[in-house]
Amino acid sequence: MKRFYLLLFSSAAAFTLSACGGSEETEGDGGDLEEEVVVGEEEDDATDLTFWTFEGLHTALFEEAAESWNEENPDDPITLTAEVYPFDQMHNNLLLSLQSGSGAPDLADIEISQFANYLEGDIQLEDMNDQVEPVIDDMVEERLDIYAEDGNYYGIPSHVGLTVMFYNEEIMDEAGVDIDSIETWDDYIEAGEQVVSETDATMTTVEGDEHFTFWPLISQRGSDYFDEDGNVILDNDVNVETLQFIYDLVHEHEIAEITPGGNHHSEDYYGFMNDGGAASLMMPIWYMGPFVDHMEDLAGKMEIRPLPVWEEGGNRTAGMGGTGTVVTNQSEDPELAKEFLAHAKLSQEGNINLWRIMGFDPPRHDVWEMDEMREENEYYDYFHDDLFDYLLEIQDEVEDINITPDIPDMQNEIHTNVMHNVLRGETHTPEEALEEAAETIRQGGAAQ
């Protein structure tokens, strides 16, 4: 009898172990390639370059860049393999392959809040100084600084990420509000009260477990999580006041709701917004992509305007979000990879494509006024023809944001504790929540 149980025990244990091993393999190690695009396979003697990204849309830009590269450089052709992985998997795999010294691609996209992880220790990325320096005067330098360390530029930005207000004009008209009359946040609240009383919609939504309501607003006011020297300033007066403002939108003025699904990238939100759930949305201009892809019913109804100001003459936008493309030191031909990356994202042509294909406000400001930027594309079809004029108007009102190695910890605090405890849980006042989070980062931040 005992032997029987022993046998059962051991076979079951073996079963459990192998079952776990199996699941880890499929879920954990990056086997979940979502999409793969290969360009230039037919070229002879082409150099193979691999590019990892977490956003399928980004491959379109590199696909086109590889094609034009091969046309312009018949002596030095490339075969580009672009691989798309889920967000976490791609960043984890890249970090681990750089840490271990093998398995990394030639080129990779790194999202802004993850970038600091890659600047720790001996940096495993190639600096792009030779490519950046000739064009730096034509670029929005703040965006390059985000991906720089000790004067070396490692990541090439994809956009400026100007934050704007998207208004659903149908709802605003129904409420009898002229959106061009909204200049300050007080005007916005007043308009919101009108929307709530006259229509079924709410004025806007605030992110309850992400940062795209809080961070743009504090950045608009010239504040940030960290100061220039990397000290935590999360709990300063401006930030407390701003979080209180967000709280008041929801609980005091009752013109905002906590975003369904917790953030503006959730399926719940897409459905809610598409059905006319809210009259407006504050997001960076690159959020045109989700509008076009997920909220088809709003085509032709959305108007883009600068943000309301806090005080007269204040900033009407903030630069938010971003992705830096890097060349890793594991590339077999780093010079070629760098030149190709410059071709894709630093050239005028590349920057025009950033707008044309992706709907991004390109980081090279010398293309902003060019005629190519006014050519028809799906974003002009969905939104309005003069949207770029508004961007030109506000392009200089972007504050620098300070990126430190503690950014990933900080984002985690904002996502899990601060927004939740203040807005949904209502267990903390803005001051308490921000002080608690600031203290956590000050004590337990990444050891340097």
Add this chain to the structure above:
Amino acid sequence: MNSSLSTPSQQIPPEKKGNKFTSFFNSKKVAPYVFVVPFILSFLILYLYPFVYAIIMSFQQVLPGQTEFIGLQNYERLMNPTFYRAVFNTTIYVICTVIILVVVPLLLAVLLNSRLTKLKILFRTAFFMPALTSVIVAGVIFNMIFSESDSAAANQVLAWIGLDSVDWQYNAVTGMFLMVALASWRWIGVNIMYFLAALQNISDDLYEAADIDGANAFQKFYYVTLPALKPIVIFVSTITIINGFRMFEESFVFWETSSPGNIGLTVVGYIYQAGIQQNDMGFGAAIGVFLMIIILVVSLIQLKFFGAFKKDE
């Protein structure tokens, strides 16, 4: 030269060479080692090496090209509210799953084993089915059922019985309920199988003897079935405890890596968050070592409590 070389090979029949080969592997001294080599190798490479390395890393700050020993700093940093929260969540989860995953399958197995139950095969299959689904797929479905909107299935049911909608994924209690429910739904069938196997091994003689002594159904269950199932109860509760402490997916499918107010943070989730997402592998390793100690201690206490170390009488 040629002939002298070829002569021996002609003289020795080819089978003899084969014999030598097979007899080498058939010898009682060698054969056992040959059989265990695959296991030993995979154990050394995939378990022992990472195990030792993780312990070393827990005393290091690990960065590319700048890995250095920093003494006990990682362990000192462990004592923070987030870690306490992770341990607390995991402990509650373990307690809930152990109770549910031992008691419920035990009762269901007894029912399924009863001669009175109809459609046994159908029920057995139905109970076992969830174990075959991927936790990610199951999680997506659970996510839809327990979404915050009023039209989600769970909130609809609440509405029928006149209750308000619940933000399932935003409260500590309902969040824990979701994780335990998902785990229970998946593992009940497997545990039923263990208990069924054991039940079918209990000799009918014992029940006959109990009948003769005039025992009723409950007495038979308590005095005959339960004692006979004790080894399986020990086994099931041990693996449930171990699996509970290393739980990750049940939390991940609801909130991915960051849950509101850390209501879904588990110890393994914290390893992932700190070690990989925040690029602090030394600290992650320290959490892992700590988790290993917790599992070891809890398992030992539990086995001692059940008397598993006593010699079989």
